[in-house]
Amino acid sequence: MKIHAFGVAKEITGAAMIDFPVDETFVKVKDLKNLLYRQYPDLINLPSLAISVNLFYASEDTLVNKHDEVALIPPVSGG
Amino acid sequence: MAESRYQKHIKLKGFGKEGQDRLTQAKVLILGAGGLGTPAAQYLNGVGVGTLGIMDLDVVEESNLPRQTLYSPDQIGLSKTDSLIQWLHQQNPATQLINHQAFLTPENALGIISKYDLVIDATDNFGTRYLVNDACVILDKPFVYGAVQDFEGQVSVMNCQDGPTYRCLFPESNQNLMIPNCDENGVLGVLPGLIGTYQALEAIKVITGIGEPLVGKLLIIDTLAQTHLKIGVPAIPQNKNIKALKPNYHQPMCASNNTVKQLDPEAFYHRLKKNLPYQLVDVRTTEEFEQYHLEHATHIPLQELQNRHLELDQNKDLILLCQSGKRSLQAASFLHETYPTAKIFNLSGGINALESSTKDEALRGNL
Numbered sequence: 001m002k003i004h005a006f007g008v009a010k011e012i013t014g015a016a017m018i019d020f021p022v023d024e025t026f027v028k029v030k031d032l033k034n035l036l037y038r039q040y041p042d043l044i045n046l047p048s049l050a051i052s053v054n055l056f057y058a059s060e061d062t063l064v065n066k067h068d069e070v071a072l073i074p075p076v077s078g079g
Numbered sequence: 080m081a082e083s084r085y086q087k088h089i090k091l092k093g094f095g096k097e098g099q100d101r102l103t104q105a106k107v108l109i110l111g112a113g114g115l116g117t118p119a120a121q122y123l124n125g126v127g128v129g130t131l132g133i134m135d136l137d138v139v140e141e142s143n144l145p146r147q148t149l150y151s152p153d154q155i156g157l158s159k160t161d162s163l164i165q166w167l168h169q170q171n172p173a174t175q176l177i178n179h180q181a182f183l184t185p186e187n188a189l190g191i192i193s194k195y196d197l198v199i200d201a202t203d204n205f206g207t208r209y210l211v212n213d214a215c216v217i218l219d220k221p222f223v224y225g226a227v228q229d230f231e232g233q234v235s236v237m238n239c240q241d242g243p244t245y246r247c248l249f250p251e252s253n254q255n256l257m258i259p260n261c262d263e264n265g266v267l268g269v270l271p272g273l274i275g276t277y278q279a280l281e282a283i284k285v286i287t288g289i290g291e292p293l294v295g296k297l298l299i300i301d302t303l304a305q306t307h308l309k310i311g312v313p314a315i316p317q318n319k320n321i322k323a324l325k326p327n328y329h330q331p332m333c334a335s336n337n338t339v340k341q342l343d344p345e346a347f348y349h350r351l352k353k354n355l356p357y358q359l360v361d362v363r364t365t366e367e368f369e370q371y372h373l374e375h376a377t378h379i380p381l382q383e384l385q386n387r388h389l390e391l392d393q394n395k396d397l398i399l400l401c402q403s404g405k406r407s408l409q410a411a412s413f414l415h416e417t418y419p420t421a422k423i424f425n426l427s428g429g430i431n432a433l434e435s436s437t438k439d440e441a442l443r444g445n446l
């Protein structure tokens with residue numbers, strides 16, 4: 001699965017685009033989050049992290065599989 | 080209105096004299112006269128927005144100049160709103176320019192924002208951004224959000240028609256301690272110029288009714304990869320149900336009045352020598368702390384402070400420090416909210432300032 005990582009999420013994952021291994025079957029966004037937390041524990045420190053699937057904000061229950069385009073979007077404060 | 084000035088606008092199909100008249104009648108408030116606020120102001124003023132309010136209490140600093148390009152070295156130390164308004168008046172003498180030389184607070188927000196049709200959120204910290212959102216929701220004013228970090232930016236039009244609010248994008252949390260707040264992150268000079276100019280463009284679209292403003296859309300730009308994503312954001316109706324501002328938005332020191340006292344290196348050493356009970360708290364990372372630290376410093380990284388503040392002795396003066404004085408300010412601000420009666424000090428300029436202080440050696444010897 002291709003995942004765009006922005007802002008602090010990019011710092012935590014180490015790349016703007018990560019290739020994250022997931023199974024062919026659909027999982028819920030909350031399950032994907034747990035898989036990501038296992039790989040990148042510091043993501044837990046971003047409670048306001050938004051996740052989009054196919055260019056639309058996803059809820060915890062949105063289904064996602066390896067062919068979807070996912071983005072990790074933390075809030076950004078700078079001005 | 081000087082038609083010759085705006086002839087290129089008037090010629091534009093779908094914009095015309097009607098669009099120009101709408102700009103002339105519009106009243107726009109720009110919150111923050113920094114990296115985003117200056118380019119937004121430059122273009123909104125150039126295109127003929129009739130009334131522009133500029134709100135900020137900061138002064139121009141040397142490190143602002145690469146991105147806040149309307150300021151010059153001779154203005155360092157001077158008020159940003161005074162300096163910017165002077166520039167804008169030269170650029171377009173017809174604009175009614177209003178100087179709000181203050182930070183937005185829960186006390187002044189509703190009174191000031193109510194006088195405008197649209198707000199540009201060009202602020203630099205989360206607390207103020209939630210305050211802007213709530214005030215605009217209460218007053219039913221659209222606002223154009225923009226934010227930058229490193230090489231990335233975000234733009235969206237919020238609270239416009241049935242579209243989402245800032246709370247729909249990012250639920251409030253005080254646990255996002257890893258995210259830089261309040262002008263402490265790095266940023267490439269050009270980036271806020273891009274994002275602030277996008278904010279001006281979106282404001283013009285909302286005011287004149289042309290095109291499709293970024294309502295319900297978050298534009299994210301990674302300028303290194305030139306990735307531009309436009310993400311759909313659903314509105315959450317209960318987020319529009321705000322009846323009153325909160326008394327406190329946890330705005331950091333850099334953007335509100337607060338009672339954390341700043342110590343420069345001289346005052347810092349002076350204080351240590353006074354024999355008053357104190358606890359030095361270094362909030363840098365473990366790596367930084369291991370590289371170098373002051374002898375009597377207690378180490379609690381900023382990210383852990385939320386869980387470990389009970390380790391501090393609040394009966395002593397708490398002196399917070401970090402490398403440059405910014406993370407420690409965040410920590411001091413947090414501690415001040417948690418322990419309003421404790422005496423909390425911030426070492427301004429941090430360890431960098433101690434190291435460049437010429438009296439350093441001699442003074443440190445007295446520790």
